[in-house]
Structure formats: structure tokens, C-alpha cells
Amino acid sequence: MQNGGMHRTDDLLDRTRRFALATINFCEGLPKDETSKILGRQLLRSGTSVGANYRAAYRAKSKADFISKMGTVLEEVDESGYWIELLSAAGKVGVSTSGSLLQEANELVAIAISINTARRNSDSRQ
Numbered sequence: 001m002q003n004g005g006m007h008r009t010d011d012l013l014d015r016t017r018r019f020a021l022a023t024i025n026f027c028e029g030l031p032k033d034e035t036s037k038i039l040g041r042q043l044l045r046s047g048t049s050v051g052a053n054y055r056a057a058y059r060a061k062s063k064a065d066f067i068s069k070m071g072t073v074l075e076e077v078d079e080s081g082y083w084i085e086l087l088s089a090a091g092k093v094g095v096s097t098s099g100s101l102l103q104e105a106n107e108l109v110a111i112a113i114s115i116n117t118a119r120r121n122s123d124s125r126q
Contacts (some may be wrong), residue, residue, distance in 0.1 A: 016051035023047030043083035081105035
């Protein structure tokens with residue numbers, strides 16, 4: 001991969017790691033009621049797996065493996081957005097608390113979709 005591409009990949013490795021850390025901090029600040037604990041655990045699992053799965057995709061052995069692993073990244077970050085939205089809709093957190101994390105989840109969804117689309121399209125041209 002050329003330097004420009006490698007730099008973007010390193011940035012995304014860092015960005016997904018920061019998303020995991022932000023998810024941890026967000027979950028630590030949730031109310032201690034039963035609903036928040038259950039939904040928070042779901043969010044904690046999906047939000048921290050985004051970076052782990054992107055790291056696995058980064059190290060994929062083939063384009064097909066990369067596309068498959070990026071599909072998992074997309075599923076996990078989209079699920080994270082769902083849990084954040086649900087916590088907000090249930091009144092467990094305010095928009096001011098959840099807004100930036102939800103925005104980052106949505107941006108990571110868009111990035112994962114564009115990466116997968118680009119990889120699939122490059123396969124069809126060969």
C-alpha cells in the first residue's frame with residue numbers, strides 16, 4: 001500500500017481505538033439502574049469490538065477476508081449506534097451526553113460502507 005493509504009489506515013486504527021475508549025467512558029457514566037446496565041453492556045461489547053475487528057481486517061490475508069471482516073466492523077459500529085440511540089430515547093442519557101459518540105458511530109458506519117464498496121468494486125474490475 002502506498003504511503004497515503006497507509007497513513008489513512010493508521011488513522012482509522014487510531015480512530016476506532018478512540019471510539020472504543022469513548023464507549024468505555026460513556027458506559028462508565030451511565031445511570032446504575034438495571035436497564036442502563038443491560039444496554040450499557042451491549043454497547044460496551046459492540047463499541048469495543050469495532051476497533052478489534054478493524055484491526056483484524058487490517059491484517060486480513062486476502063481481499064475476501066478483508067471484506068468479510070469489514071462487514072463485521074460495519075455490523076458492530078451500526079449496533080453501537082442503535083444502543084446509543086436506545087439509551088437516549090429511553091431517557092437514560094441526554095443528547096448532549098450521547099451526541100458526539102453517536103455522531104462518531106455514524107461517521108464510522110459511513111467509512112466502513114465506503115471501504116467495503118471500494119474493495120468490492122476493485123474486485124469486479126479485475
